Amino acid sequence: MILKYEGKTKNVFELEDGHFLLKFKDDVTGENGVFDPGANTVGLTIDGAGLAGLRLTTFFYEKLNEMGVPTHFVSSNMDEATMTVKPATVFGKGLEVICRFRSVGSFLKRYGAYVEEGQPLDAFVEVTIKDDDRLDPPISEDALAQLGILTNDEYATLKEATQKIASFVKDELAKKDLELYDIKLEFGRDAKTNEILLIDEISGGNMRAFRGTEYIEPLELEKIMLAPE
Amino acid sequence: MILKYEGKTKNVFELEDGHFLLKFKDDVTGENGVFDPGANTVGLTIDGAGLAGLRLTTFFYEKLNEMGVPTHFVSSNMDEATMTVKPATVFGKGLEVICRFRSVGSFLKRYGAYVEEGQPLDAFVEVTIKDDDRLDPPISEDALAQLGILTNDEYATLKEATQKIASFVKDELAKKDLELYDIKLEFGRDAKTNEILLIDEISGGNMRAFRGTEYIEPLELEKIMLAPE
Numbered sequence: 001m002i003l004k005y006e007g008k009t010k011n012v013f014e015l016e017d018g019h020f021l022l023k024f025k026d027d028v029t030g031e032n033g034v035f036d037p038g039a040n041t042v043g044l045t046i047d048g049a050g051l052a053g054l055r056l057t058t059f060f061y062e063k064l065n066e067m068g069v070p071t072h073f074v075s076s077n078m079d080e081a082t083m084t085v086k087p088a089t090v091f092g093k094g095l096e097v098i099c100r101f102r103s104v105g106s107f108l109k110r111y112g113a114y115v116e117e118g119q120p121l122d123a124f125v126e127v128t129i130k131d132d133d134r135l136d137p138p139i140s141e142d143a144l145a146q147l148g149i150l151t152n153d154e155y156a157t158l159k160e161a162t163q164k165i166a167s168f169v170k171d172e173l174a175k176k177d178l179e180l181y182d183i184k185l186e187f188g189r190d191a192k193t194n195e196i197l198l199i200d201e202i203s204g205g206n207m208r209a210f211r212g213t214e215y216i217e218p219l220e221l222e223k224i225m226l227a228p229e
Numbered sequence: 230m231i232l233k234y235e236g237k238t239k240n241v242f243e244l245e246d247g248h249f250l251l252k253f254k255d256d257v258t259g260e261n262g263v264f265d266p267g268a269n270t271v272g273l274t275i276d277g278a279g280l281a282g283l284r285l286t287t288f289f290y291e292k293l294n295e296m297g298v299p300t301h302f303v304s305s306n307m308d309e310a311t312m313t314v315k316p317a318t319v320f321g322k323g324l325e326v327i328c329r330f331r332s333v334g335s336f337l338k339r340y341g342a343y344v345e346e347g348q349p350l351d352a353f354v355e356v357t358i359k360d361d362d363r364l365d366p367p368i369s370e371d372a373l374a375q376l377g378i379l380t381n382d383e384y385a386t387l388k389e390a391t392q393k394i395a396s397f398v399k400d401e402l403a404k405k406d407l408e409l410y411d412i413k414l415e416f417g418r419d420a421k422t423n424e425i426l427l428i429d430e431i432s433g434g435n436m437r438a439f440r441g442t443e444y445i446e447p448l449e450l451e452k453i454m455l456a457p458e
Contacts, residue, residue, distance in 0.1 A: 092342075093343075109363070110368075111358070111372065111376060112363065113321075113358065113362075113363065114321060114322075114377075115376065124371065124372070124375045125371065126369060126371070129340070129342065129343075134338070137339040137367075138366075138367060139339075141371075142355070142370075143340065143353070143355065146350060146353045148343075
């Protein structure tokens with residue numbers, strides 16, 4: 001088992017059978033000890049955060065696979081806090097695809113002259129490039145095509161998949177009386193078939209959830225979502 | 230004649246016949262005394278900069294009107310350094326539409342992980358919103374639609390007009406052995422007909438021009454472009 005990549009919240013190993021293994025860490029993104037899913041740095045470490053993230057990720061991926069949405073998910077091992085996935089190549093040096101149902105975070109920071117905080121948005125999709133040095137700048141469909149990162153057809157596929165997955169997660173949260181404000185997804189190409197797959201985790205650290213006006217922390221979100229009915 | 234708006238490089242007056250009058254100032258955008266067409270502040274004042282900008286703007290607008298491109302341009306008065314224009318309303322609080330033929334400026338800053346400085350771009354169009362407090366953030370076609378600033382159809386019109394006008398300016402510069410790297414345009418809706426019009430100036434301060442690897446300052450550009458054959 002070879003360590004391929006050491007990430008902010010996960011390490012990635014290559015398995016002998018060609019699959020990859022994601023090891024979930026207890027580090028979460030944020031700044032100065034405060035969780036922020038949009039942040040580029042590890043803000044704090046919480047015991048059990050890795051396993052909680054894996055459990056929620058597994059919950060969503062199992063349902064998405066059943067729905068026939070193409071994902072990289074194969075199986076999870078809760079004892080080891082690991083997830084086995086299909087190998088996939090990311091677009092360029094990695095993209096984040098964000099779906100927004102309410103105006104908060106970097107969208108509000110950028111477009112505050114035109115929107116109120118928390119204003120409803122219509123499953124709005126935007127893409128940022130993963131580039132810590134340049135603070136993950138937003139990028140348009142045309143710029144993705146211009147830079148050879150995604151064709152316009154691939155962008156259309158990505159946007160449609162993002163809205164479908166985000167709406168599914170929103171509906172799952174609604175079952176627990178929670179509201180999804182936004183979610184950050186990641187996609188890649190299946191290393192064998194080239195199919196566009198949902199990759200990475202789908203946990204509290206990737207989304208903002210509220211109960212009424214109360215923000216729900218990632219660990220709390222995972223507890224609520226996985227509580228027996 | 231009523232002062233309607235005091236801009237960084239121009240003042241805008243309303244005339245009694247319903248037209249507007251733009252008075253070109255000698256202030257140019259930049260920082261710390263250095264010209265930068267992408268800057269948000271007045272960087273320096275140069276005697277004759279206003280008139281030079283008006284002369285080049287007039288040169289381009291007269292040709293664009295002949296070509297049948299919809300613009301706000303009516304006439305210029307070189308003695309007063311003023312330009313008479315049709316009244317137009319801007320999109321939202323104002324947009325800047327940039328057409329890029331080479332990767333420099335804010336595009337390079339944002340996407341430097343994917344492009345080399347000066348790399349050719351294919352008449353790439355992007356939009357930023359005018360918002361000094363938020364440093365003129367870029368905005369996607371979908372975000373413009375989401376915020377009610379531009380419909381997708383209007384975006385298509387704007388993009389096509391931008392590429393047509395930018396290519397025309399590029400060709401004019403090429404006649405003087407200059408190369409257009411990028412240009413910043415502004416559009417509005419005709420206050421009477423609602424037609425999308427090119428507005429504002431088209432001068433050295435709106436574009437980056439090079440002779441070989443040598444950057445041509447706005448005043449020098451205007452001198453070269455308006456020199457007799």
